[in-house]
Amino acid sequence: MQVPSKKPLLLSPVQFKVFLIGIFARGGHQLMIIALIIVLGLAIYTVQPSFLSAYSIDNILRMASIYGIVALGMTLVIITGGIDLSAGSMMALGAALGAGLLGTAFGAANPLSFPAPVAILIALAITGGIGMLNGVAITNFGVAPFVVTLGMMTVVRGLTFIFSDYAVGSVPGSPITFMDGLFSWLGAGSVGPISTAAALFLVLAFILAMMLRFTPFGRAMYAIGGDAEIARLAGINIPAVLIGVYGLMGVLAGIGGIVQAGRLSSVSPLMGIGYELDIITIVIVGGASLAGGRGTVLGTVLAAVLISMIDNGLTMMNVPSFYQYLVKGSVLLAAVILDQWYQRRRAAFAAA
Amino acid sequence: MKPHDAHKNGAKASRLTAPTGLSFVYGRFSEQLVPAIFLVALIIGLSLVSPNFLSVDNFLDIARVASIIGIMAVGMTIVVLTGGIDLSVGSTFALAAVVTAALIPSSFSDAPFALGLYLPVPLAILVGLAIGTLIGLVNGFVIAKSRVEPFIVTLATMAFVRGLTYLFTGGFPTIFRPIPPEFAWVGQGDVLGLPTPTIFFVLVIIMGIWITRRTTFGRSVYAIGGNEEASHLSGIKVQWIKIQAYGLMGALAALSGIILSSRMAAAQPTAGLTYELDVIAGVVIGGTSLLGGRGSIMSTVVGVFILGVISNGLNIAGVPTYYQYVIKGLLVIFAVGLDTHLRKKQRR
Numbered sequence: 001m002q003v004p005s006k007k008p009l010l011l012s013p014v015q016f017k018v019f020l021i022g023i024f025a026r027g028g029h030q031l032m033i034i035a036l037i038i039v040l041g042l043a044i045y046t047v048q049p050s051f052l053s054a055y056s057i058d059n060i061l062r063m064a065s066i067y068g069i070v071a072l073g074m075t076l077v078i079i080t081g082g083i084d085l086s087a088g089s090m091m092a093l094g095a096a097l098g099a100g101l102l103g104t105a106f107g108a109a110n111p112l113s114f115p116a117p118v119a120i121l122i123a124l125a126i127t128g129g130i131g132m133l134n135g136v137a138i139t140n141f142g143v144a145p146f147v148v149t150l151g152m153m154t155v156v157r158g159l160t161f162i163f164s165d166y167a168v169g170s171v172p173g174s175p176i177t178f179m180d181g182l183f184s185w186l187g188a189g190s191v192g193p194i195s196t197a198a199a200l201f202l203v204l205a206f207i208l209a210m211m212l213r214f215t216p217f218g219r220a221m222y223a224i225g226g227d228a229e230i231a232r233l234a235g236i237n238i239p240a241v242l243i244g245v246y247g248l249m250g251v252l253a254g255i256g257g258i259v260q261a262g263r264l265s266s267v268s269p270l271m272g273i274g275y276e277l278d279i280i281t282i283v284i285v286g287g288a289s290l291a292g293g294r295g296t297v298l299g300t301v302l303a304a305v306l307i308s309m310i311d312n313g314l315t316m317m318n319v320p321s322f323y324q325y326l327v328k329g330s331v332l333l334a335a336v337i338l339d340q341w342y343q344r345r346r347a348a349f350a351a352a
Numbered sequence: 353m354k355p356h357d358a359h360k361n362g363a364k365a366s367r368l369t370a371p372t373g374l375s376f377v378y379g380r381f382s383e384q385l386v387p388a389i390f391l392v393a394l395i396i397g398l399s400l401v402s403p404n405f406l407s408v409d410n411f412l413d414i415a416r417v418a419s420i421i422g423i424m425a426v427g428m429t430i431v432v433l434t435g436g437i438d439l440s441v442g443s444t445f446a447l448a449a450v451v452t453a454a455l456i457p458s459s460f461s462d463a464p465f466a467l468g469l470y471l472p473v474p475l476a477i478l479v480g481l482a483i484g485t486l487i488g489l490v491n492g493f494v495i496a497k498s499r500v501e502p503f504i505v506t507l508a509t510m511a512f513v514r515g516l517t518y519l520f521t522g523g524f525p526t527i528f529r530p531i532p533p534e535f536a537w538v539g540q541g542d543v544l545g546l547p548t549p550t551i552f553f554v555l556v557i558i559m560g561i562w563i564t565r566r567t568t569f570g571r572s573v574y575a576i577g578g579n580e581e582a583s584h585l586s587g588i589k590v591q592w593i594k595i596q597a598y599g600l601m602g603a604l605a606a607l608s609g610i611i612l613s614s615r616m617a618a619a620q621p622t623a624g625l626t627y628e629l630d631v632i633a634g635v636v637i638g639g640t641s642l643l644g645g646r647g648s649i650m651s652t653v654v655g656v657f658i659l660g661v662i663s664n665g666l667n668i669a670g671v672p673t674y675y676q677y678v679i680k681g682l683l684v685i686f687a688v689g690l691d692t693h694l695r696k697k698q699r700r
Contacts (some may be wrong), residue, residue, distance in 0.1 A: 147636050151683075158674045158677025322515055326519075
């Protein structure tokens with residue numbers, strides 16, 4: 001070669017190319033989201049400088065955490081090739097149970113009164129239990145997850161209304177308004193420099209990421225999503241795994257609802273209507289495939305931040321809320337089409 | 353015996369012992385049998401619980417209410433048969449309704465933006481239908497060309513079209529002062545004692561059955577849902593069939609939206625929110641498989657009526673709304689679970 005390098009390179013060109021391909025192949029999707037977050041963040045910042053103020057960032061992270069915690073559960077469900085449409089209702093039930101069982105709500109009518117930690121645990125046990133029922137119906141009756149959770153969405157919404165009326169006992173459908181230290185800390189407080197919600201989100205994300213990567217339970221989810229028949233032949237106990245996954249989904253939806261309740265100090269029985277689709281959007285933008293077998297916790301975390309940032313940025317730029325629907329729809333479609341393109345390129349790279 | 357002979361004998365045997373009488377009926381309608389028995393049981397049960405349930409007026413009422421969801425469910429059946437799904441029907445429903453309403457001369461809205469263009473009622477309805485068809489075609493085009501899952505594409509268009517509806521109306525409902533009689537007829541009139549929405553529903557059902565049973569398009573729909581790759585290899589224009597299926601779905605969603613706006617004498621930008629789930633529920637309860645390739649229009653009709661009868665019956669029986677949610681959801685899971693379970697048993 002006629003071009004001897006003067007300085008010793010850190011990596012030879014070939015090594016560098018291998019390194020790039022490695023990143024592109026393993027984390028390309030996450031990199032794309034990070035790039036989008038940076039580009040969009042700077043773009044909104046130039047229009048509205050207060051977008052990057054500490055207050056605004058804190059706000060974005062809080063919203064991202066509430067959606068994100070539920071989206072973590074949805075990630076697991078989607079990795080197994082399922083879907084959970086009851087997530088929004090489950091958030092409302094978790095929040096209503098947590099707040100209602102305190103017995104200190106404004107105009108509280110129920111004789112039950114528990115300390116906050118117990119109330120939260122009972123709420124999470126119930127949403128987790130309902131999630132497991134989803135899993136049982138899916139595995140034992142062989143009904144499509146879409147149908148089971150569609151039915152459960154209505155059932156749980158009904159239960160939320162019934163419980164709210166039982167807890168408050170005024171006009172049917174009125175919200176549970178309450179004040180509680182633990183709830184406020186979860187929804188509106190902070191741990192050191194970051195909000196409690198964000199800290200909780202990151203801790204949960206870390207635990208689930210480790211679980212997906214290193215435990216048999218986590219690996220089994222990918223196996224089932226990839227090919228349920230092969231997973232069965234490989235000796236994976238599919239019913240147990242699926243019941244566990246939908247149970248976890250229920251618990252995480254309950255946590256999301258409780259954090260939201262703490263943030264607002266109020267639970268409307270209408271909370272979370274339509275959230276299931278927003279949450280599925282986050283998971284899909286995060287790189288999971290509805291066909292199952294593909295998806296990462298990191299992708300979901302980044303996507304939750306991205307979507308919350310877009311929502312917040314549009315509001316701060318005074319874009320009428322109606323346009324936000326157009327943006328949301330376009331972002332989802334663009335993300336998925338980009339991902340299709342990326343998958344094809346990746347396949348080409350792998351072949352090369 | 354060679355496989356070829358076995359095939360020949362099998363065909364001859366089945367022709368010789370062609371089912372007659374009851375077993376013929378069973379063979380012809382076995383697909384709908386479980387949902388239909390479920391429906392009959394529901395009707396009997398509800399009649400026993402509340403004596404007011406079993407009356408001609410009430411059944412006409414059920415038919416009228418069920419027609420709105422039912423018209424969309426026919427289109428959804430065809431989409432689901434291809435192995436797809438359409439979540440954007442509720443938004444298409446609303447957009448077609450508000451555009452049609454805005455084009456009708458005596459309409460009024462507080463919207464800051466006005467078309468300033470008025471058309472005779474039939475033309476206005478045609479424009480609404482055209483918009484619905486267009487949205488459907490766009491859905492189908494993106495799904496067929498990009499190979500992104502239909503669930504996601506239509507989830508995106510659901511948000512997008514709802515946004516367009518809000519932008520078009522500014523969030524305000526469109527009302528009529530007064531509603532033109534031709535337009536009122538679409539949703540409120542009756543023909544020979546049958547409500548017009550039901551007449552439309554029946555026509556749509558007949559069209560749906562004809563399409564799925566007698567046309568190349570309909571048979572291709574089943575083929576694609578059964579095995580897309582094989583259909584492609586056997587020369588079916590898979591992409592074009594899909595585009596058409598979603599286009600038809602869009603047109604039917606628009607028709608349904610226009611009928612409801614006429615019935616309400618107002619077009620709401622929030623109309624049809626979460627209707628997609630009711631429509632899909634009707635299709636699935638009838639026994640059509642979300643995997644595609646298996647199901648029929650008649651099954652969906654039964655499914656839609658099961659949902660309609662449940663809502664109506666629970667109301668008449670005086671069950672509080674919130675408990676209705678719980679019962680309805682459980683019945684959906686139970687109906688589909690039972691059907692799936694029996695089907696599995698039959699195969700064994």
